[in-house]
Amino acid sequence: MPFRRRAAIVFAYAHWEGFVKDAASAYVEFVSQKSRKLSDLAVSFQALVCRQEFMAAKEAKHRISHHILLVQRLTDRINESCRISADRAIDTESNLTAPVFKNICTSIGVDYTSKWATHGPFINDLFTNRCAIAHGELLDPDDNYAVEVLDFAVQAIDRFSSDIEDAAVQKLFLRRTGSTST
Numbered sequence: 001m002p003f004r005r006r007a008a009i010v011f012a013y014a015h016w017e018g019f020v021k022d023a024a025s026a027y028v029e030f031v032s033q034k035s036r037k038l039s040d041l042a043v044s045f046q047a048l049v050c051r052q053e054f055m056a057a058k059e060a061k062h063r064i065s066h067h068i069l070l071v072q073r074l075t076d077r078i079n080e081s082c083r084i085s086a087d088r089a090i091d092t093e094s095n096l097t098a099p100v101f102k103n104i105c106t107s108i109g110v111d112y113t114s115k116w117a118t119h120g121p122f123i124n125d126l127f128t129n130r131c132a133i134a135h136g137e138l139l140d141p142d143d144n145y146a147v148e149v150l151d152f153a154v155q156a157i158d159r160f161s162s163d164i165e166d167a168a169v170q171k172l173f174l175r176r177t178g179s180t181s182t
Contacts, residue, residue: 002140002141004146005140005141005142005143005145005146006133006139006140006141008146008149008150009126009129009130009133009141009145009146009149010130010133010134012126012149012150012152012153013096013126013127013130013149013153014130015153015157016096016126016152016153016156016157017092017096019157019160019161020092020096020101020104020160021090021091021092021096021104023160023161023164024089024090024104024107024108024164025086025087025089025090026086026164027108027164027167027168028045028048028084028086028089028090028107028108029084029086030168031045031084031173032083032084032086034173035081035083036081036082036173036174037078037079037080037081037082038050038073038077038078038079038080038082039078039079039175040174040175041082041173041174041175042109042172042173042174042175042176043175044106044107044108044109045084045108045109045173046175047107048084048089048107049082049083049084050070050073050074051085051088051089052085052088053066053069053070053073054070056069056070057069057070089107090104090107090108092104095127095131096123096127097123097124097127098119098120098121098123098124101116101120101123102116102117102120105163108164108167108173109167109172109173110160110163110164110167115159115163119152119156122152126149126152129141129145129149
């Protein structure tokens, strides 16, 4: 029976991680298809749009051209329609720990602090146990923990799905008048 409990933890984690990445990426793609002006987007989505330019500017330590392109994007071209590279926007960093999940939530405008922070320790524990099992450690979880993990994965997938649907319906991807955050 330990095999079944270990498998339950590995599979539950895999489904949770995969769903978070796919759902968040789909939401970013949904927003990208809206063809909004950069100035219309919430700050988190503005950052996703400009991420590539930020990275290029960071690497160009002594060359000004990338910095100029970034400044132009944020000033002269702020009212142009923009697209978000959905395939590069969401990254689970191969490990969906609580900090990584928080970053994904922040990226898409889901309130991690009030909705998910209390689950952070459990998410980290789930990740740690998944790693131990996947790397061959003889972890022997009890039945209660295996059931708790399965319940968490099902409920968390449903809850994160609802968070994204709510964000889309409420148009949280748009900048609020007078607001500087998502």
